[in-house]
Amino acid sequence: MSFEISDELIDQVKHLIKDVNDTRLQEILDEIHFADIAEIIGQLNLHQATYLIKLLDSEKSSEALMELEEDFRERILDNLSVKEIAEELEEMDTDDAADIIAELPEDRAEEVIAEIEDEKHAEDIKELLLYKEDTAGGLMAKELVKVKETWTVAGCVREMRRQAEKVTRVHSIYVIDKEGKLKGRLSLKDLLTASAKAYIRDVYIPKVDYVNIETEGEEVARIMQKYDLEAIPVVDHETVLVGRITIDDMVDFIKEEAEKDYQMAAGISQDVEADDNVWELTRARLPWLILGLFGGLGSVFIMQDFEDVMTNPRIRDLFFYTPLIAAMAGNVGVQSSAIIVQGLANDNVKGSLWKRLLKEISLSLINGVALALLVILFGIVMGYEISFSLTIATALMSVIIVAALIGTFVPIILDKRGIDPAIATGPFITTSNDIFGIFLFFYIAKLILGF
Amino acid sequence: MSFEISDELIDQVKHLIKDVNDTRLQEILDEIHFADIAEIIGQLNLHQATYLIKLLDSEKSSEALMELEEDFRERILDNLSVKEIAEELEEMDTDDAADIIAELPEDRAEEVIAEIEDEKHAEDIKELLLYKEDTAGGLMAKELVKVKETWTVAGCVREMRRQAEKVTRVHSIYVIDKEGKLKGRLSLKDLLTASAKAYIRDVYIPKVDYVNIETEGEEVARIMQKYDLEAIPVVDHETVLVGRITIDDMVDFIKEEAEKDYQMAAGISQDVEADDNVWELTRARLPWLILGLFGGLGSVFIMQDFEDVMTNPRIRDLFFYTPLIAAMAGNVGVQSSAIIVQGLANDNVKGSLWKRLLKEISLSLINGVALALLVILFGIVMGYEISFSLTIATALMSVIIVAALIGTFVPIILDKRGIDPAIATGPFITTSNDIFGIFLFFYIAKLILGF
Numbered sequence: 001m002s003f004e005i006s007d008e009l010i011d012q013v014k015h016l017i018k019d020v021n022d023t024r025l026q027e028i029l030d031e032i033h034f035a036d037i038a039e040i041i042g043q044l045n046l047h048q049a050t051y052l053i054k055l056l057d058s059e060k061s062s063e064a065l066m067e068l069e070e071d072f073r074e075r076i077l078d079n080l081s082v083k084e085i086a087e088e089l090e091e092m093d094t095d096d097a098a099d100i101i102a103e104l105p106e107d108r109a110e111e112v113i114a115e116i117e118d119e120k121h122a123e124d125i126k127e128l129l130l131y132k133e134d135t136a137g138g139l140m141a142k143e144l145v146k147v148k149e150t151w152t153v154a155g156c157v158r159e160m161r162r163q164a165e166k167v168t169r170v171h172s173i174y175v176i177d178k179e180g181k182l183k184g185r186l187s188l189k190d191l192l193t194a195s196a197k198a199y200i201r202d203v204y205i206p207k208v209d210y211v212n213i214e215t216e217g218e219e220v221a222r223i224m225q226k227y228d229l230e231a232i233p234v235v236d237h238e239t240v241l242v243g244r245i246t247i248d249d250m251v252d253f254i255k256e257e258a259e260k261d262y263q264m265a266a267g268i269s270q271d272v273e274a275d276d277n278v279w280e281l282t283r284a285r286l287p288w289l290i291l292g293l294f295g296g297l298g299s300v301f302i303m304q305d306f307e308d309v310m311t312n313p314r315i316r317d318l319f320f321y322t323p324l325i326a327a328m329a330g331n332v333g334v335q336s337s338a339i340i341v342q343g344l345a346n347d348n349v350k351g352s353l354w355k356r357l358l359k360e361i362s363l364s365l366i367n368g369v370a371l372a373l374l375v376i377l378f379g380i381v382m383g384y385e386i387s388f389s390l391t392i393a394t395a396l397m398s399v400i401i402v403a404a405l406i407g408t409f410v411p412i413i414l415d416k417r418g419i420d421p422a423i424a425t426g427p428f429i430t431t432s433n434d435i436f437g438i439f440l441f442f443y444i445a446k447l448i449l450g451f
Numbered sequence: 452m453s454f455e456i457s458d459e460l461i462d463q464v465k466h467l468i469k470d471v472n473d474t475r476l477q478e479i480l481d482e483i484h485f486a487d488i489a490e491i492i493g494q495l496n497l498h499q500a501t502y503l504i505k506l507l508d509s510e511k512s513s514e515a516l517m518e519l520e521e522d523f524r525e526r527i528l529d530n531l532s533v534k535e536i537a538e539e540l541e542e543m544d545t546d547d548a549a550d551i552i553a554e555l556p557e558d559r560a561e562e563v564i565a566e567i568e569d570e571k572h573a574e575d576i577k578e579l580l581l582y583k584e585d586t587a588g589g590l591m592a593k594e595l596v597k598v599k600e601t602w603t604v605a606g607c608v609r610e611m612r613r614q615a616e617k618v619t620r621v622h623s624i625y626v627i628d629k630e631g632k633l634k635g636r637l638s639l640k641d642l643l644t645a646s647a648k649a650y651i652r653d654v655y656i657p658k659v660d661y662v663n664i665e666t667e668g669e670e671v672a673r674i675m676q677k678y679d680l681e682a683i684p685v686v687d688h689e690t691v692l693v694g695r696i697t698i699d700d701m702v703d704f705i706k707e708e709a710e711k712d713y714q715m716a717a718g719i720s721q722d723v724e725a726d727d728n729v730w731e732l733t734r735a736r737l738p739w740l741i742l743g744l745f746g747g748l749g750s751v752f753i754m755q756d757f758e759d760v761m762t763n764p765r766i767r768d769l770f771f772y773t774p775l776i777a778a779m780a781g782n783v784g785v786q787s788s789a790i791i792v793q794g795l796a797n798d799n800v801k802g803s804l805w806k807r808l809l810k811e812i813s814l815s816l817i818n819g820v821a822l823a824l825l826v827i828l829f830g831i832v833m834g835y836e837i838s839f840s841l842t843i844a845t846a847l848m849s850v851i852i853v854a855a856l857i858g859t860f861v862p863i864i865l866d867k868r869g870i871d872p873a874i875a876t877g878p879f880i881t882t883s884n885d886i887f888g889i890f891l892f893f894y895i896a897k898l899i900l901g902f
Contacts, residue, residue, distance in 0.1 A: 161644050247702065248679045252676075262716060274790050278814050281790070292782045319761070323889060324747025330778070331740055338716075374741070431778070438774060
């Protein structure tokens with residue numbers, strides 16, 4: 001069933017736009033899912049894209065708009081009239097509509113809201129704009145089905161039919177008291193199997209997971225995953241039911257979070273994509289490279305102190321090993337920090353710090369001994385003096401232990417202070433470990449070889 | 452509502468197990484969600500964990516079992532009788548039950564299946580065992596609600612009530628013809644709003660997304676995300692409806708995939724977690740470190756060729772810059788590869804390779820010039836000869852361009868050949884870029900300074 005958008009289809013659409021052949025365009029696009037239409041639009045120029053959005057029914061264009069990349073969507077919206085945008089928003093769920101409004105310039109946003117015909121919808125959107133992004137309030141939608149505990153099942157089904165028209169997917173029916181406070185839930189299945197005359201208060205499930213409007217998005221994602229929820233109600237400070245979050249919105253959130261961590265580990269500081277322009281990519285990448293450069297210049301300083309080693313042919317080969325030492329310090333540091341950062345995100349870094357310290361030291365000892373043996377073997381093959389090989393092996397082992405400890409404990413400390421530990425992966429840990437590693441290497445060499 | 456498991460609760464549970472106070476244990480655990488029970492069990496020893504699993508109702512213990520870590524679950528299952536395991540499986544959805552069976556030794560698995568009382572359930576599990584892991588067949592469950600197109604809505608509601616008992620969550624009702632072939636779907640909402648006398652064939656939605664039993668898990672995840680689906684039906688080669696996949700299972704899959712890529716980028720080759728034991732962690736980490744070590748020894752070889760530089764005090768400081776060059780080559784390579792790998796995963800690496808080549812070169816030129824200027828500035832402050840600073844700046848720029856090209860094109864080439872491009876992030880790209888970088892650095896220095 002996988003639908004592939006062919007280059008021919010794109011070309012056809014472009015030609016039909018050029019020929020202003022609206023009838024044929026409608027025919028073709030009618031058959032296509034909005035997510036695929038968004039993909040087609042993503043490959044058109046601004047003029048063509050705007051043309052298609054205007055041509056399509058708001059029902060379909062509004063869904064396609066939500067799937068577009070933010071930058072491109074903003075440029076399309078610039079080309080639409082206030083009235084046209086309001087028509088799109090009319091068809092969107094409140095959470096999507098609020099996201100779009102938040103992307104508009106302030107004065108335009110107000111004009112658009114004023115143009116929305118459905119007053120309840122406009123009010124709901126305005127309410128959502130009050131909440132902070134990435135909190136439950138900012139993530140939730142106002143669309144949900146709620147019934148009062150005093151109703152009968154039959155009355156509830158009647159009311160539900162009315163409310164359900166606006167709600168694309170009914171996951172749960174929420175039960176509230178007369179003050180609007182969340183009391184529990186009912187599934188559609190329960191409703192189908194209960195007697196029509198029963199009262200809701202006698203059949204509903206009083207246990208219901210919920211989050212507060214201020215709950216952080218990450219925490220919402222964690223709860224929904226842990227308890228396998230497909231939707232979660234959101235309440236205000238008086239436990240009044242104000243909205244709900246569905247899992248499909250959280251999937252996007254979870255993915256974005258994972259991608260952000262991944263990019264952070266790779267030394268990319270903003271949310272960029274392969275097809276962003278050169279300047280955006282530079283802004284995301286250059287700062288980390290500059291950090292790396294300063295780190296590198298730091299090692300230059302350290303090595304200058306050991307310049308005399310170069311005049312001693314017996315030991316000057318030490319300098320050949322600085323990239324190796326730096327690389328190993330960096331690799332070990334990144335490994336340790338990645339495991340900890342992931343563990344912190346999944347909430348499974350438990351137990352005492354001392355135990356973790358011991359574990360990291362034994363782990364690095366095992367790795368260190370294995371690698372040190374390889375270095376000694378290499379030295380034998382190359383015909384180095386044994387004291388020279390031993391120096392490098394010892395230094396390597398110490399560097400690995402220190403790098404593992406830095407990689408493990410820097411994220412833990414950051415996390416304890418409320419800083420996102422993910423910044424301690426990637427270039428940050430590599431750079432600091434490079435410097436520490438090289439310093440340690442020469443210092444240990446000096447101790448052993450006595451120069 | 453967030454429920455936190457306190458150390459006191461864990462201690463209390465441990466004491467109650469020791470005192471064999473089953474009544475009190477039951478009382479406490481009755482109030483707790485299975486996901487939280489799993490978290491408690493995760494902090495007990497094997498004896499205590501087994502005790503709790505045996506004590507709990509299969510309904511609850513089976514759900515808790517599924518949430519445990521695989522290793523620990525296997526050890527608990529070792530302590531259960533064939534009959535006890537069968538009782539757990541009886542309560543599980545077929546997909547979970549099949550996963551558990553797949554973890555058991557073959558002869559034990561057969562005994563367990565033979566003990567399952569519900570014959571249909573046992574057969575469904577056996578069927579699922581035939582499909583490959585990480586394909587739609589291996590991911591799907593047999594639990595779903597299906598109705599025939601020839602039925603009336605009223606008959607359908609009756610039948611649905613019967614079927615729905617076994618299905619925890621009804622997302623969609625699937626409509627089949629008399630041969631069991633998938634024809635379309637109905638939502639519960641549609642069923643509630645349709646007339647009781649209408650025939651299903653007149654009210655169902657004939658458009659339905661589906662996947663084939665052989666569709667790869669990643670593709671299923673992509674489709675479900677793209678089309679915002681909460682469940683997708685799975686068909687066999689004759690389009691007969693055989694199962695369905697729900698989004699909550701895919702969330703776990705998507706997260707695992709993202710974590711795997713992240714770990715790969717960090718140089719961790721297996722799915723390990725912060726609390727795995729030292730040997731598991733070593734097995735996951737050491738191979739990449741050895742790769743890094745070989746890379747480092749490779750640079751030793753390259754530098755030996757330039758050993759004479761050390762006898763020339765005017766230029767021997769070049770050796771101070773090898774860690775810097777290696778670090779920059781590594782950082783740039785990881786940045787480029789991470790963006791491409793993520794772009795490939797999200798299917799937005801489009802357009803011609805020439806355009807991408809041009810883009811990477813301009814991007815690295817911008818970054819390279821900025822960093823080169825900083826190096827020259829550093830040289831002026833340090834009082835280096837200008838020719839020396841220019842050499843390092845030029846070499847750095849060239850290294851950055853080459854590293855970016857390697858980082859960009861290695862993943863693209865791997866992907867074209869059907870190899871997971873994620874292996875080209877992290878240590879692999881860092882190590883190869885280290886070697887290339889150092890070689891290029893000395894070679895360019897030789898050309899400019901003429902030694």
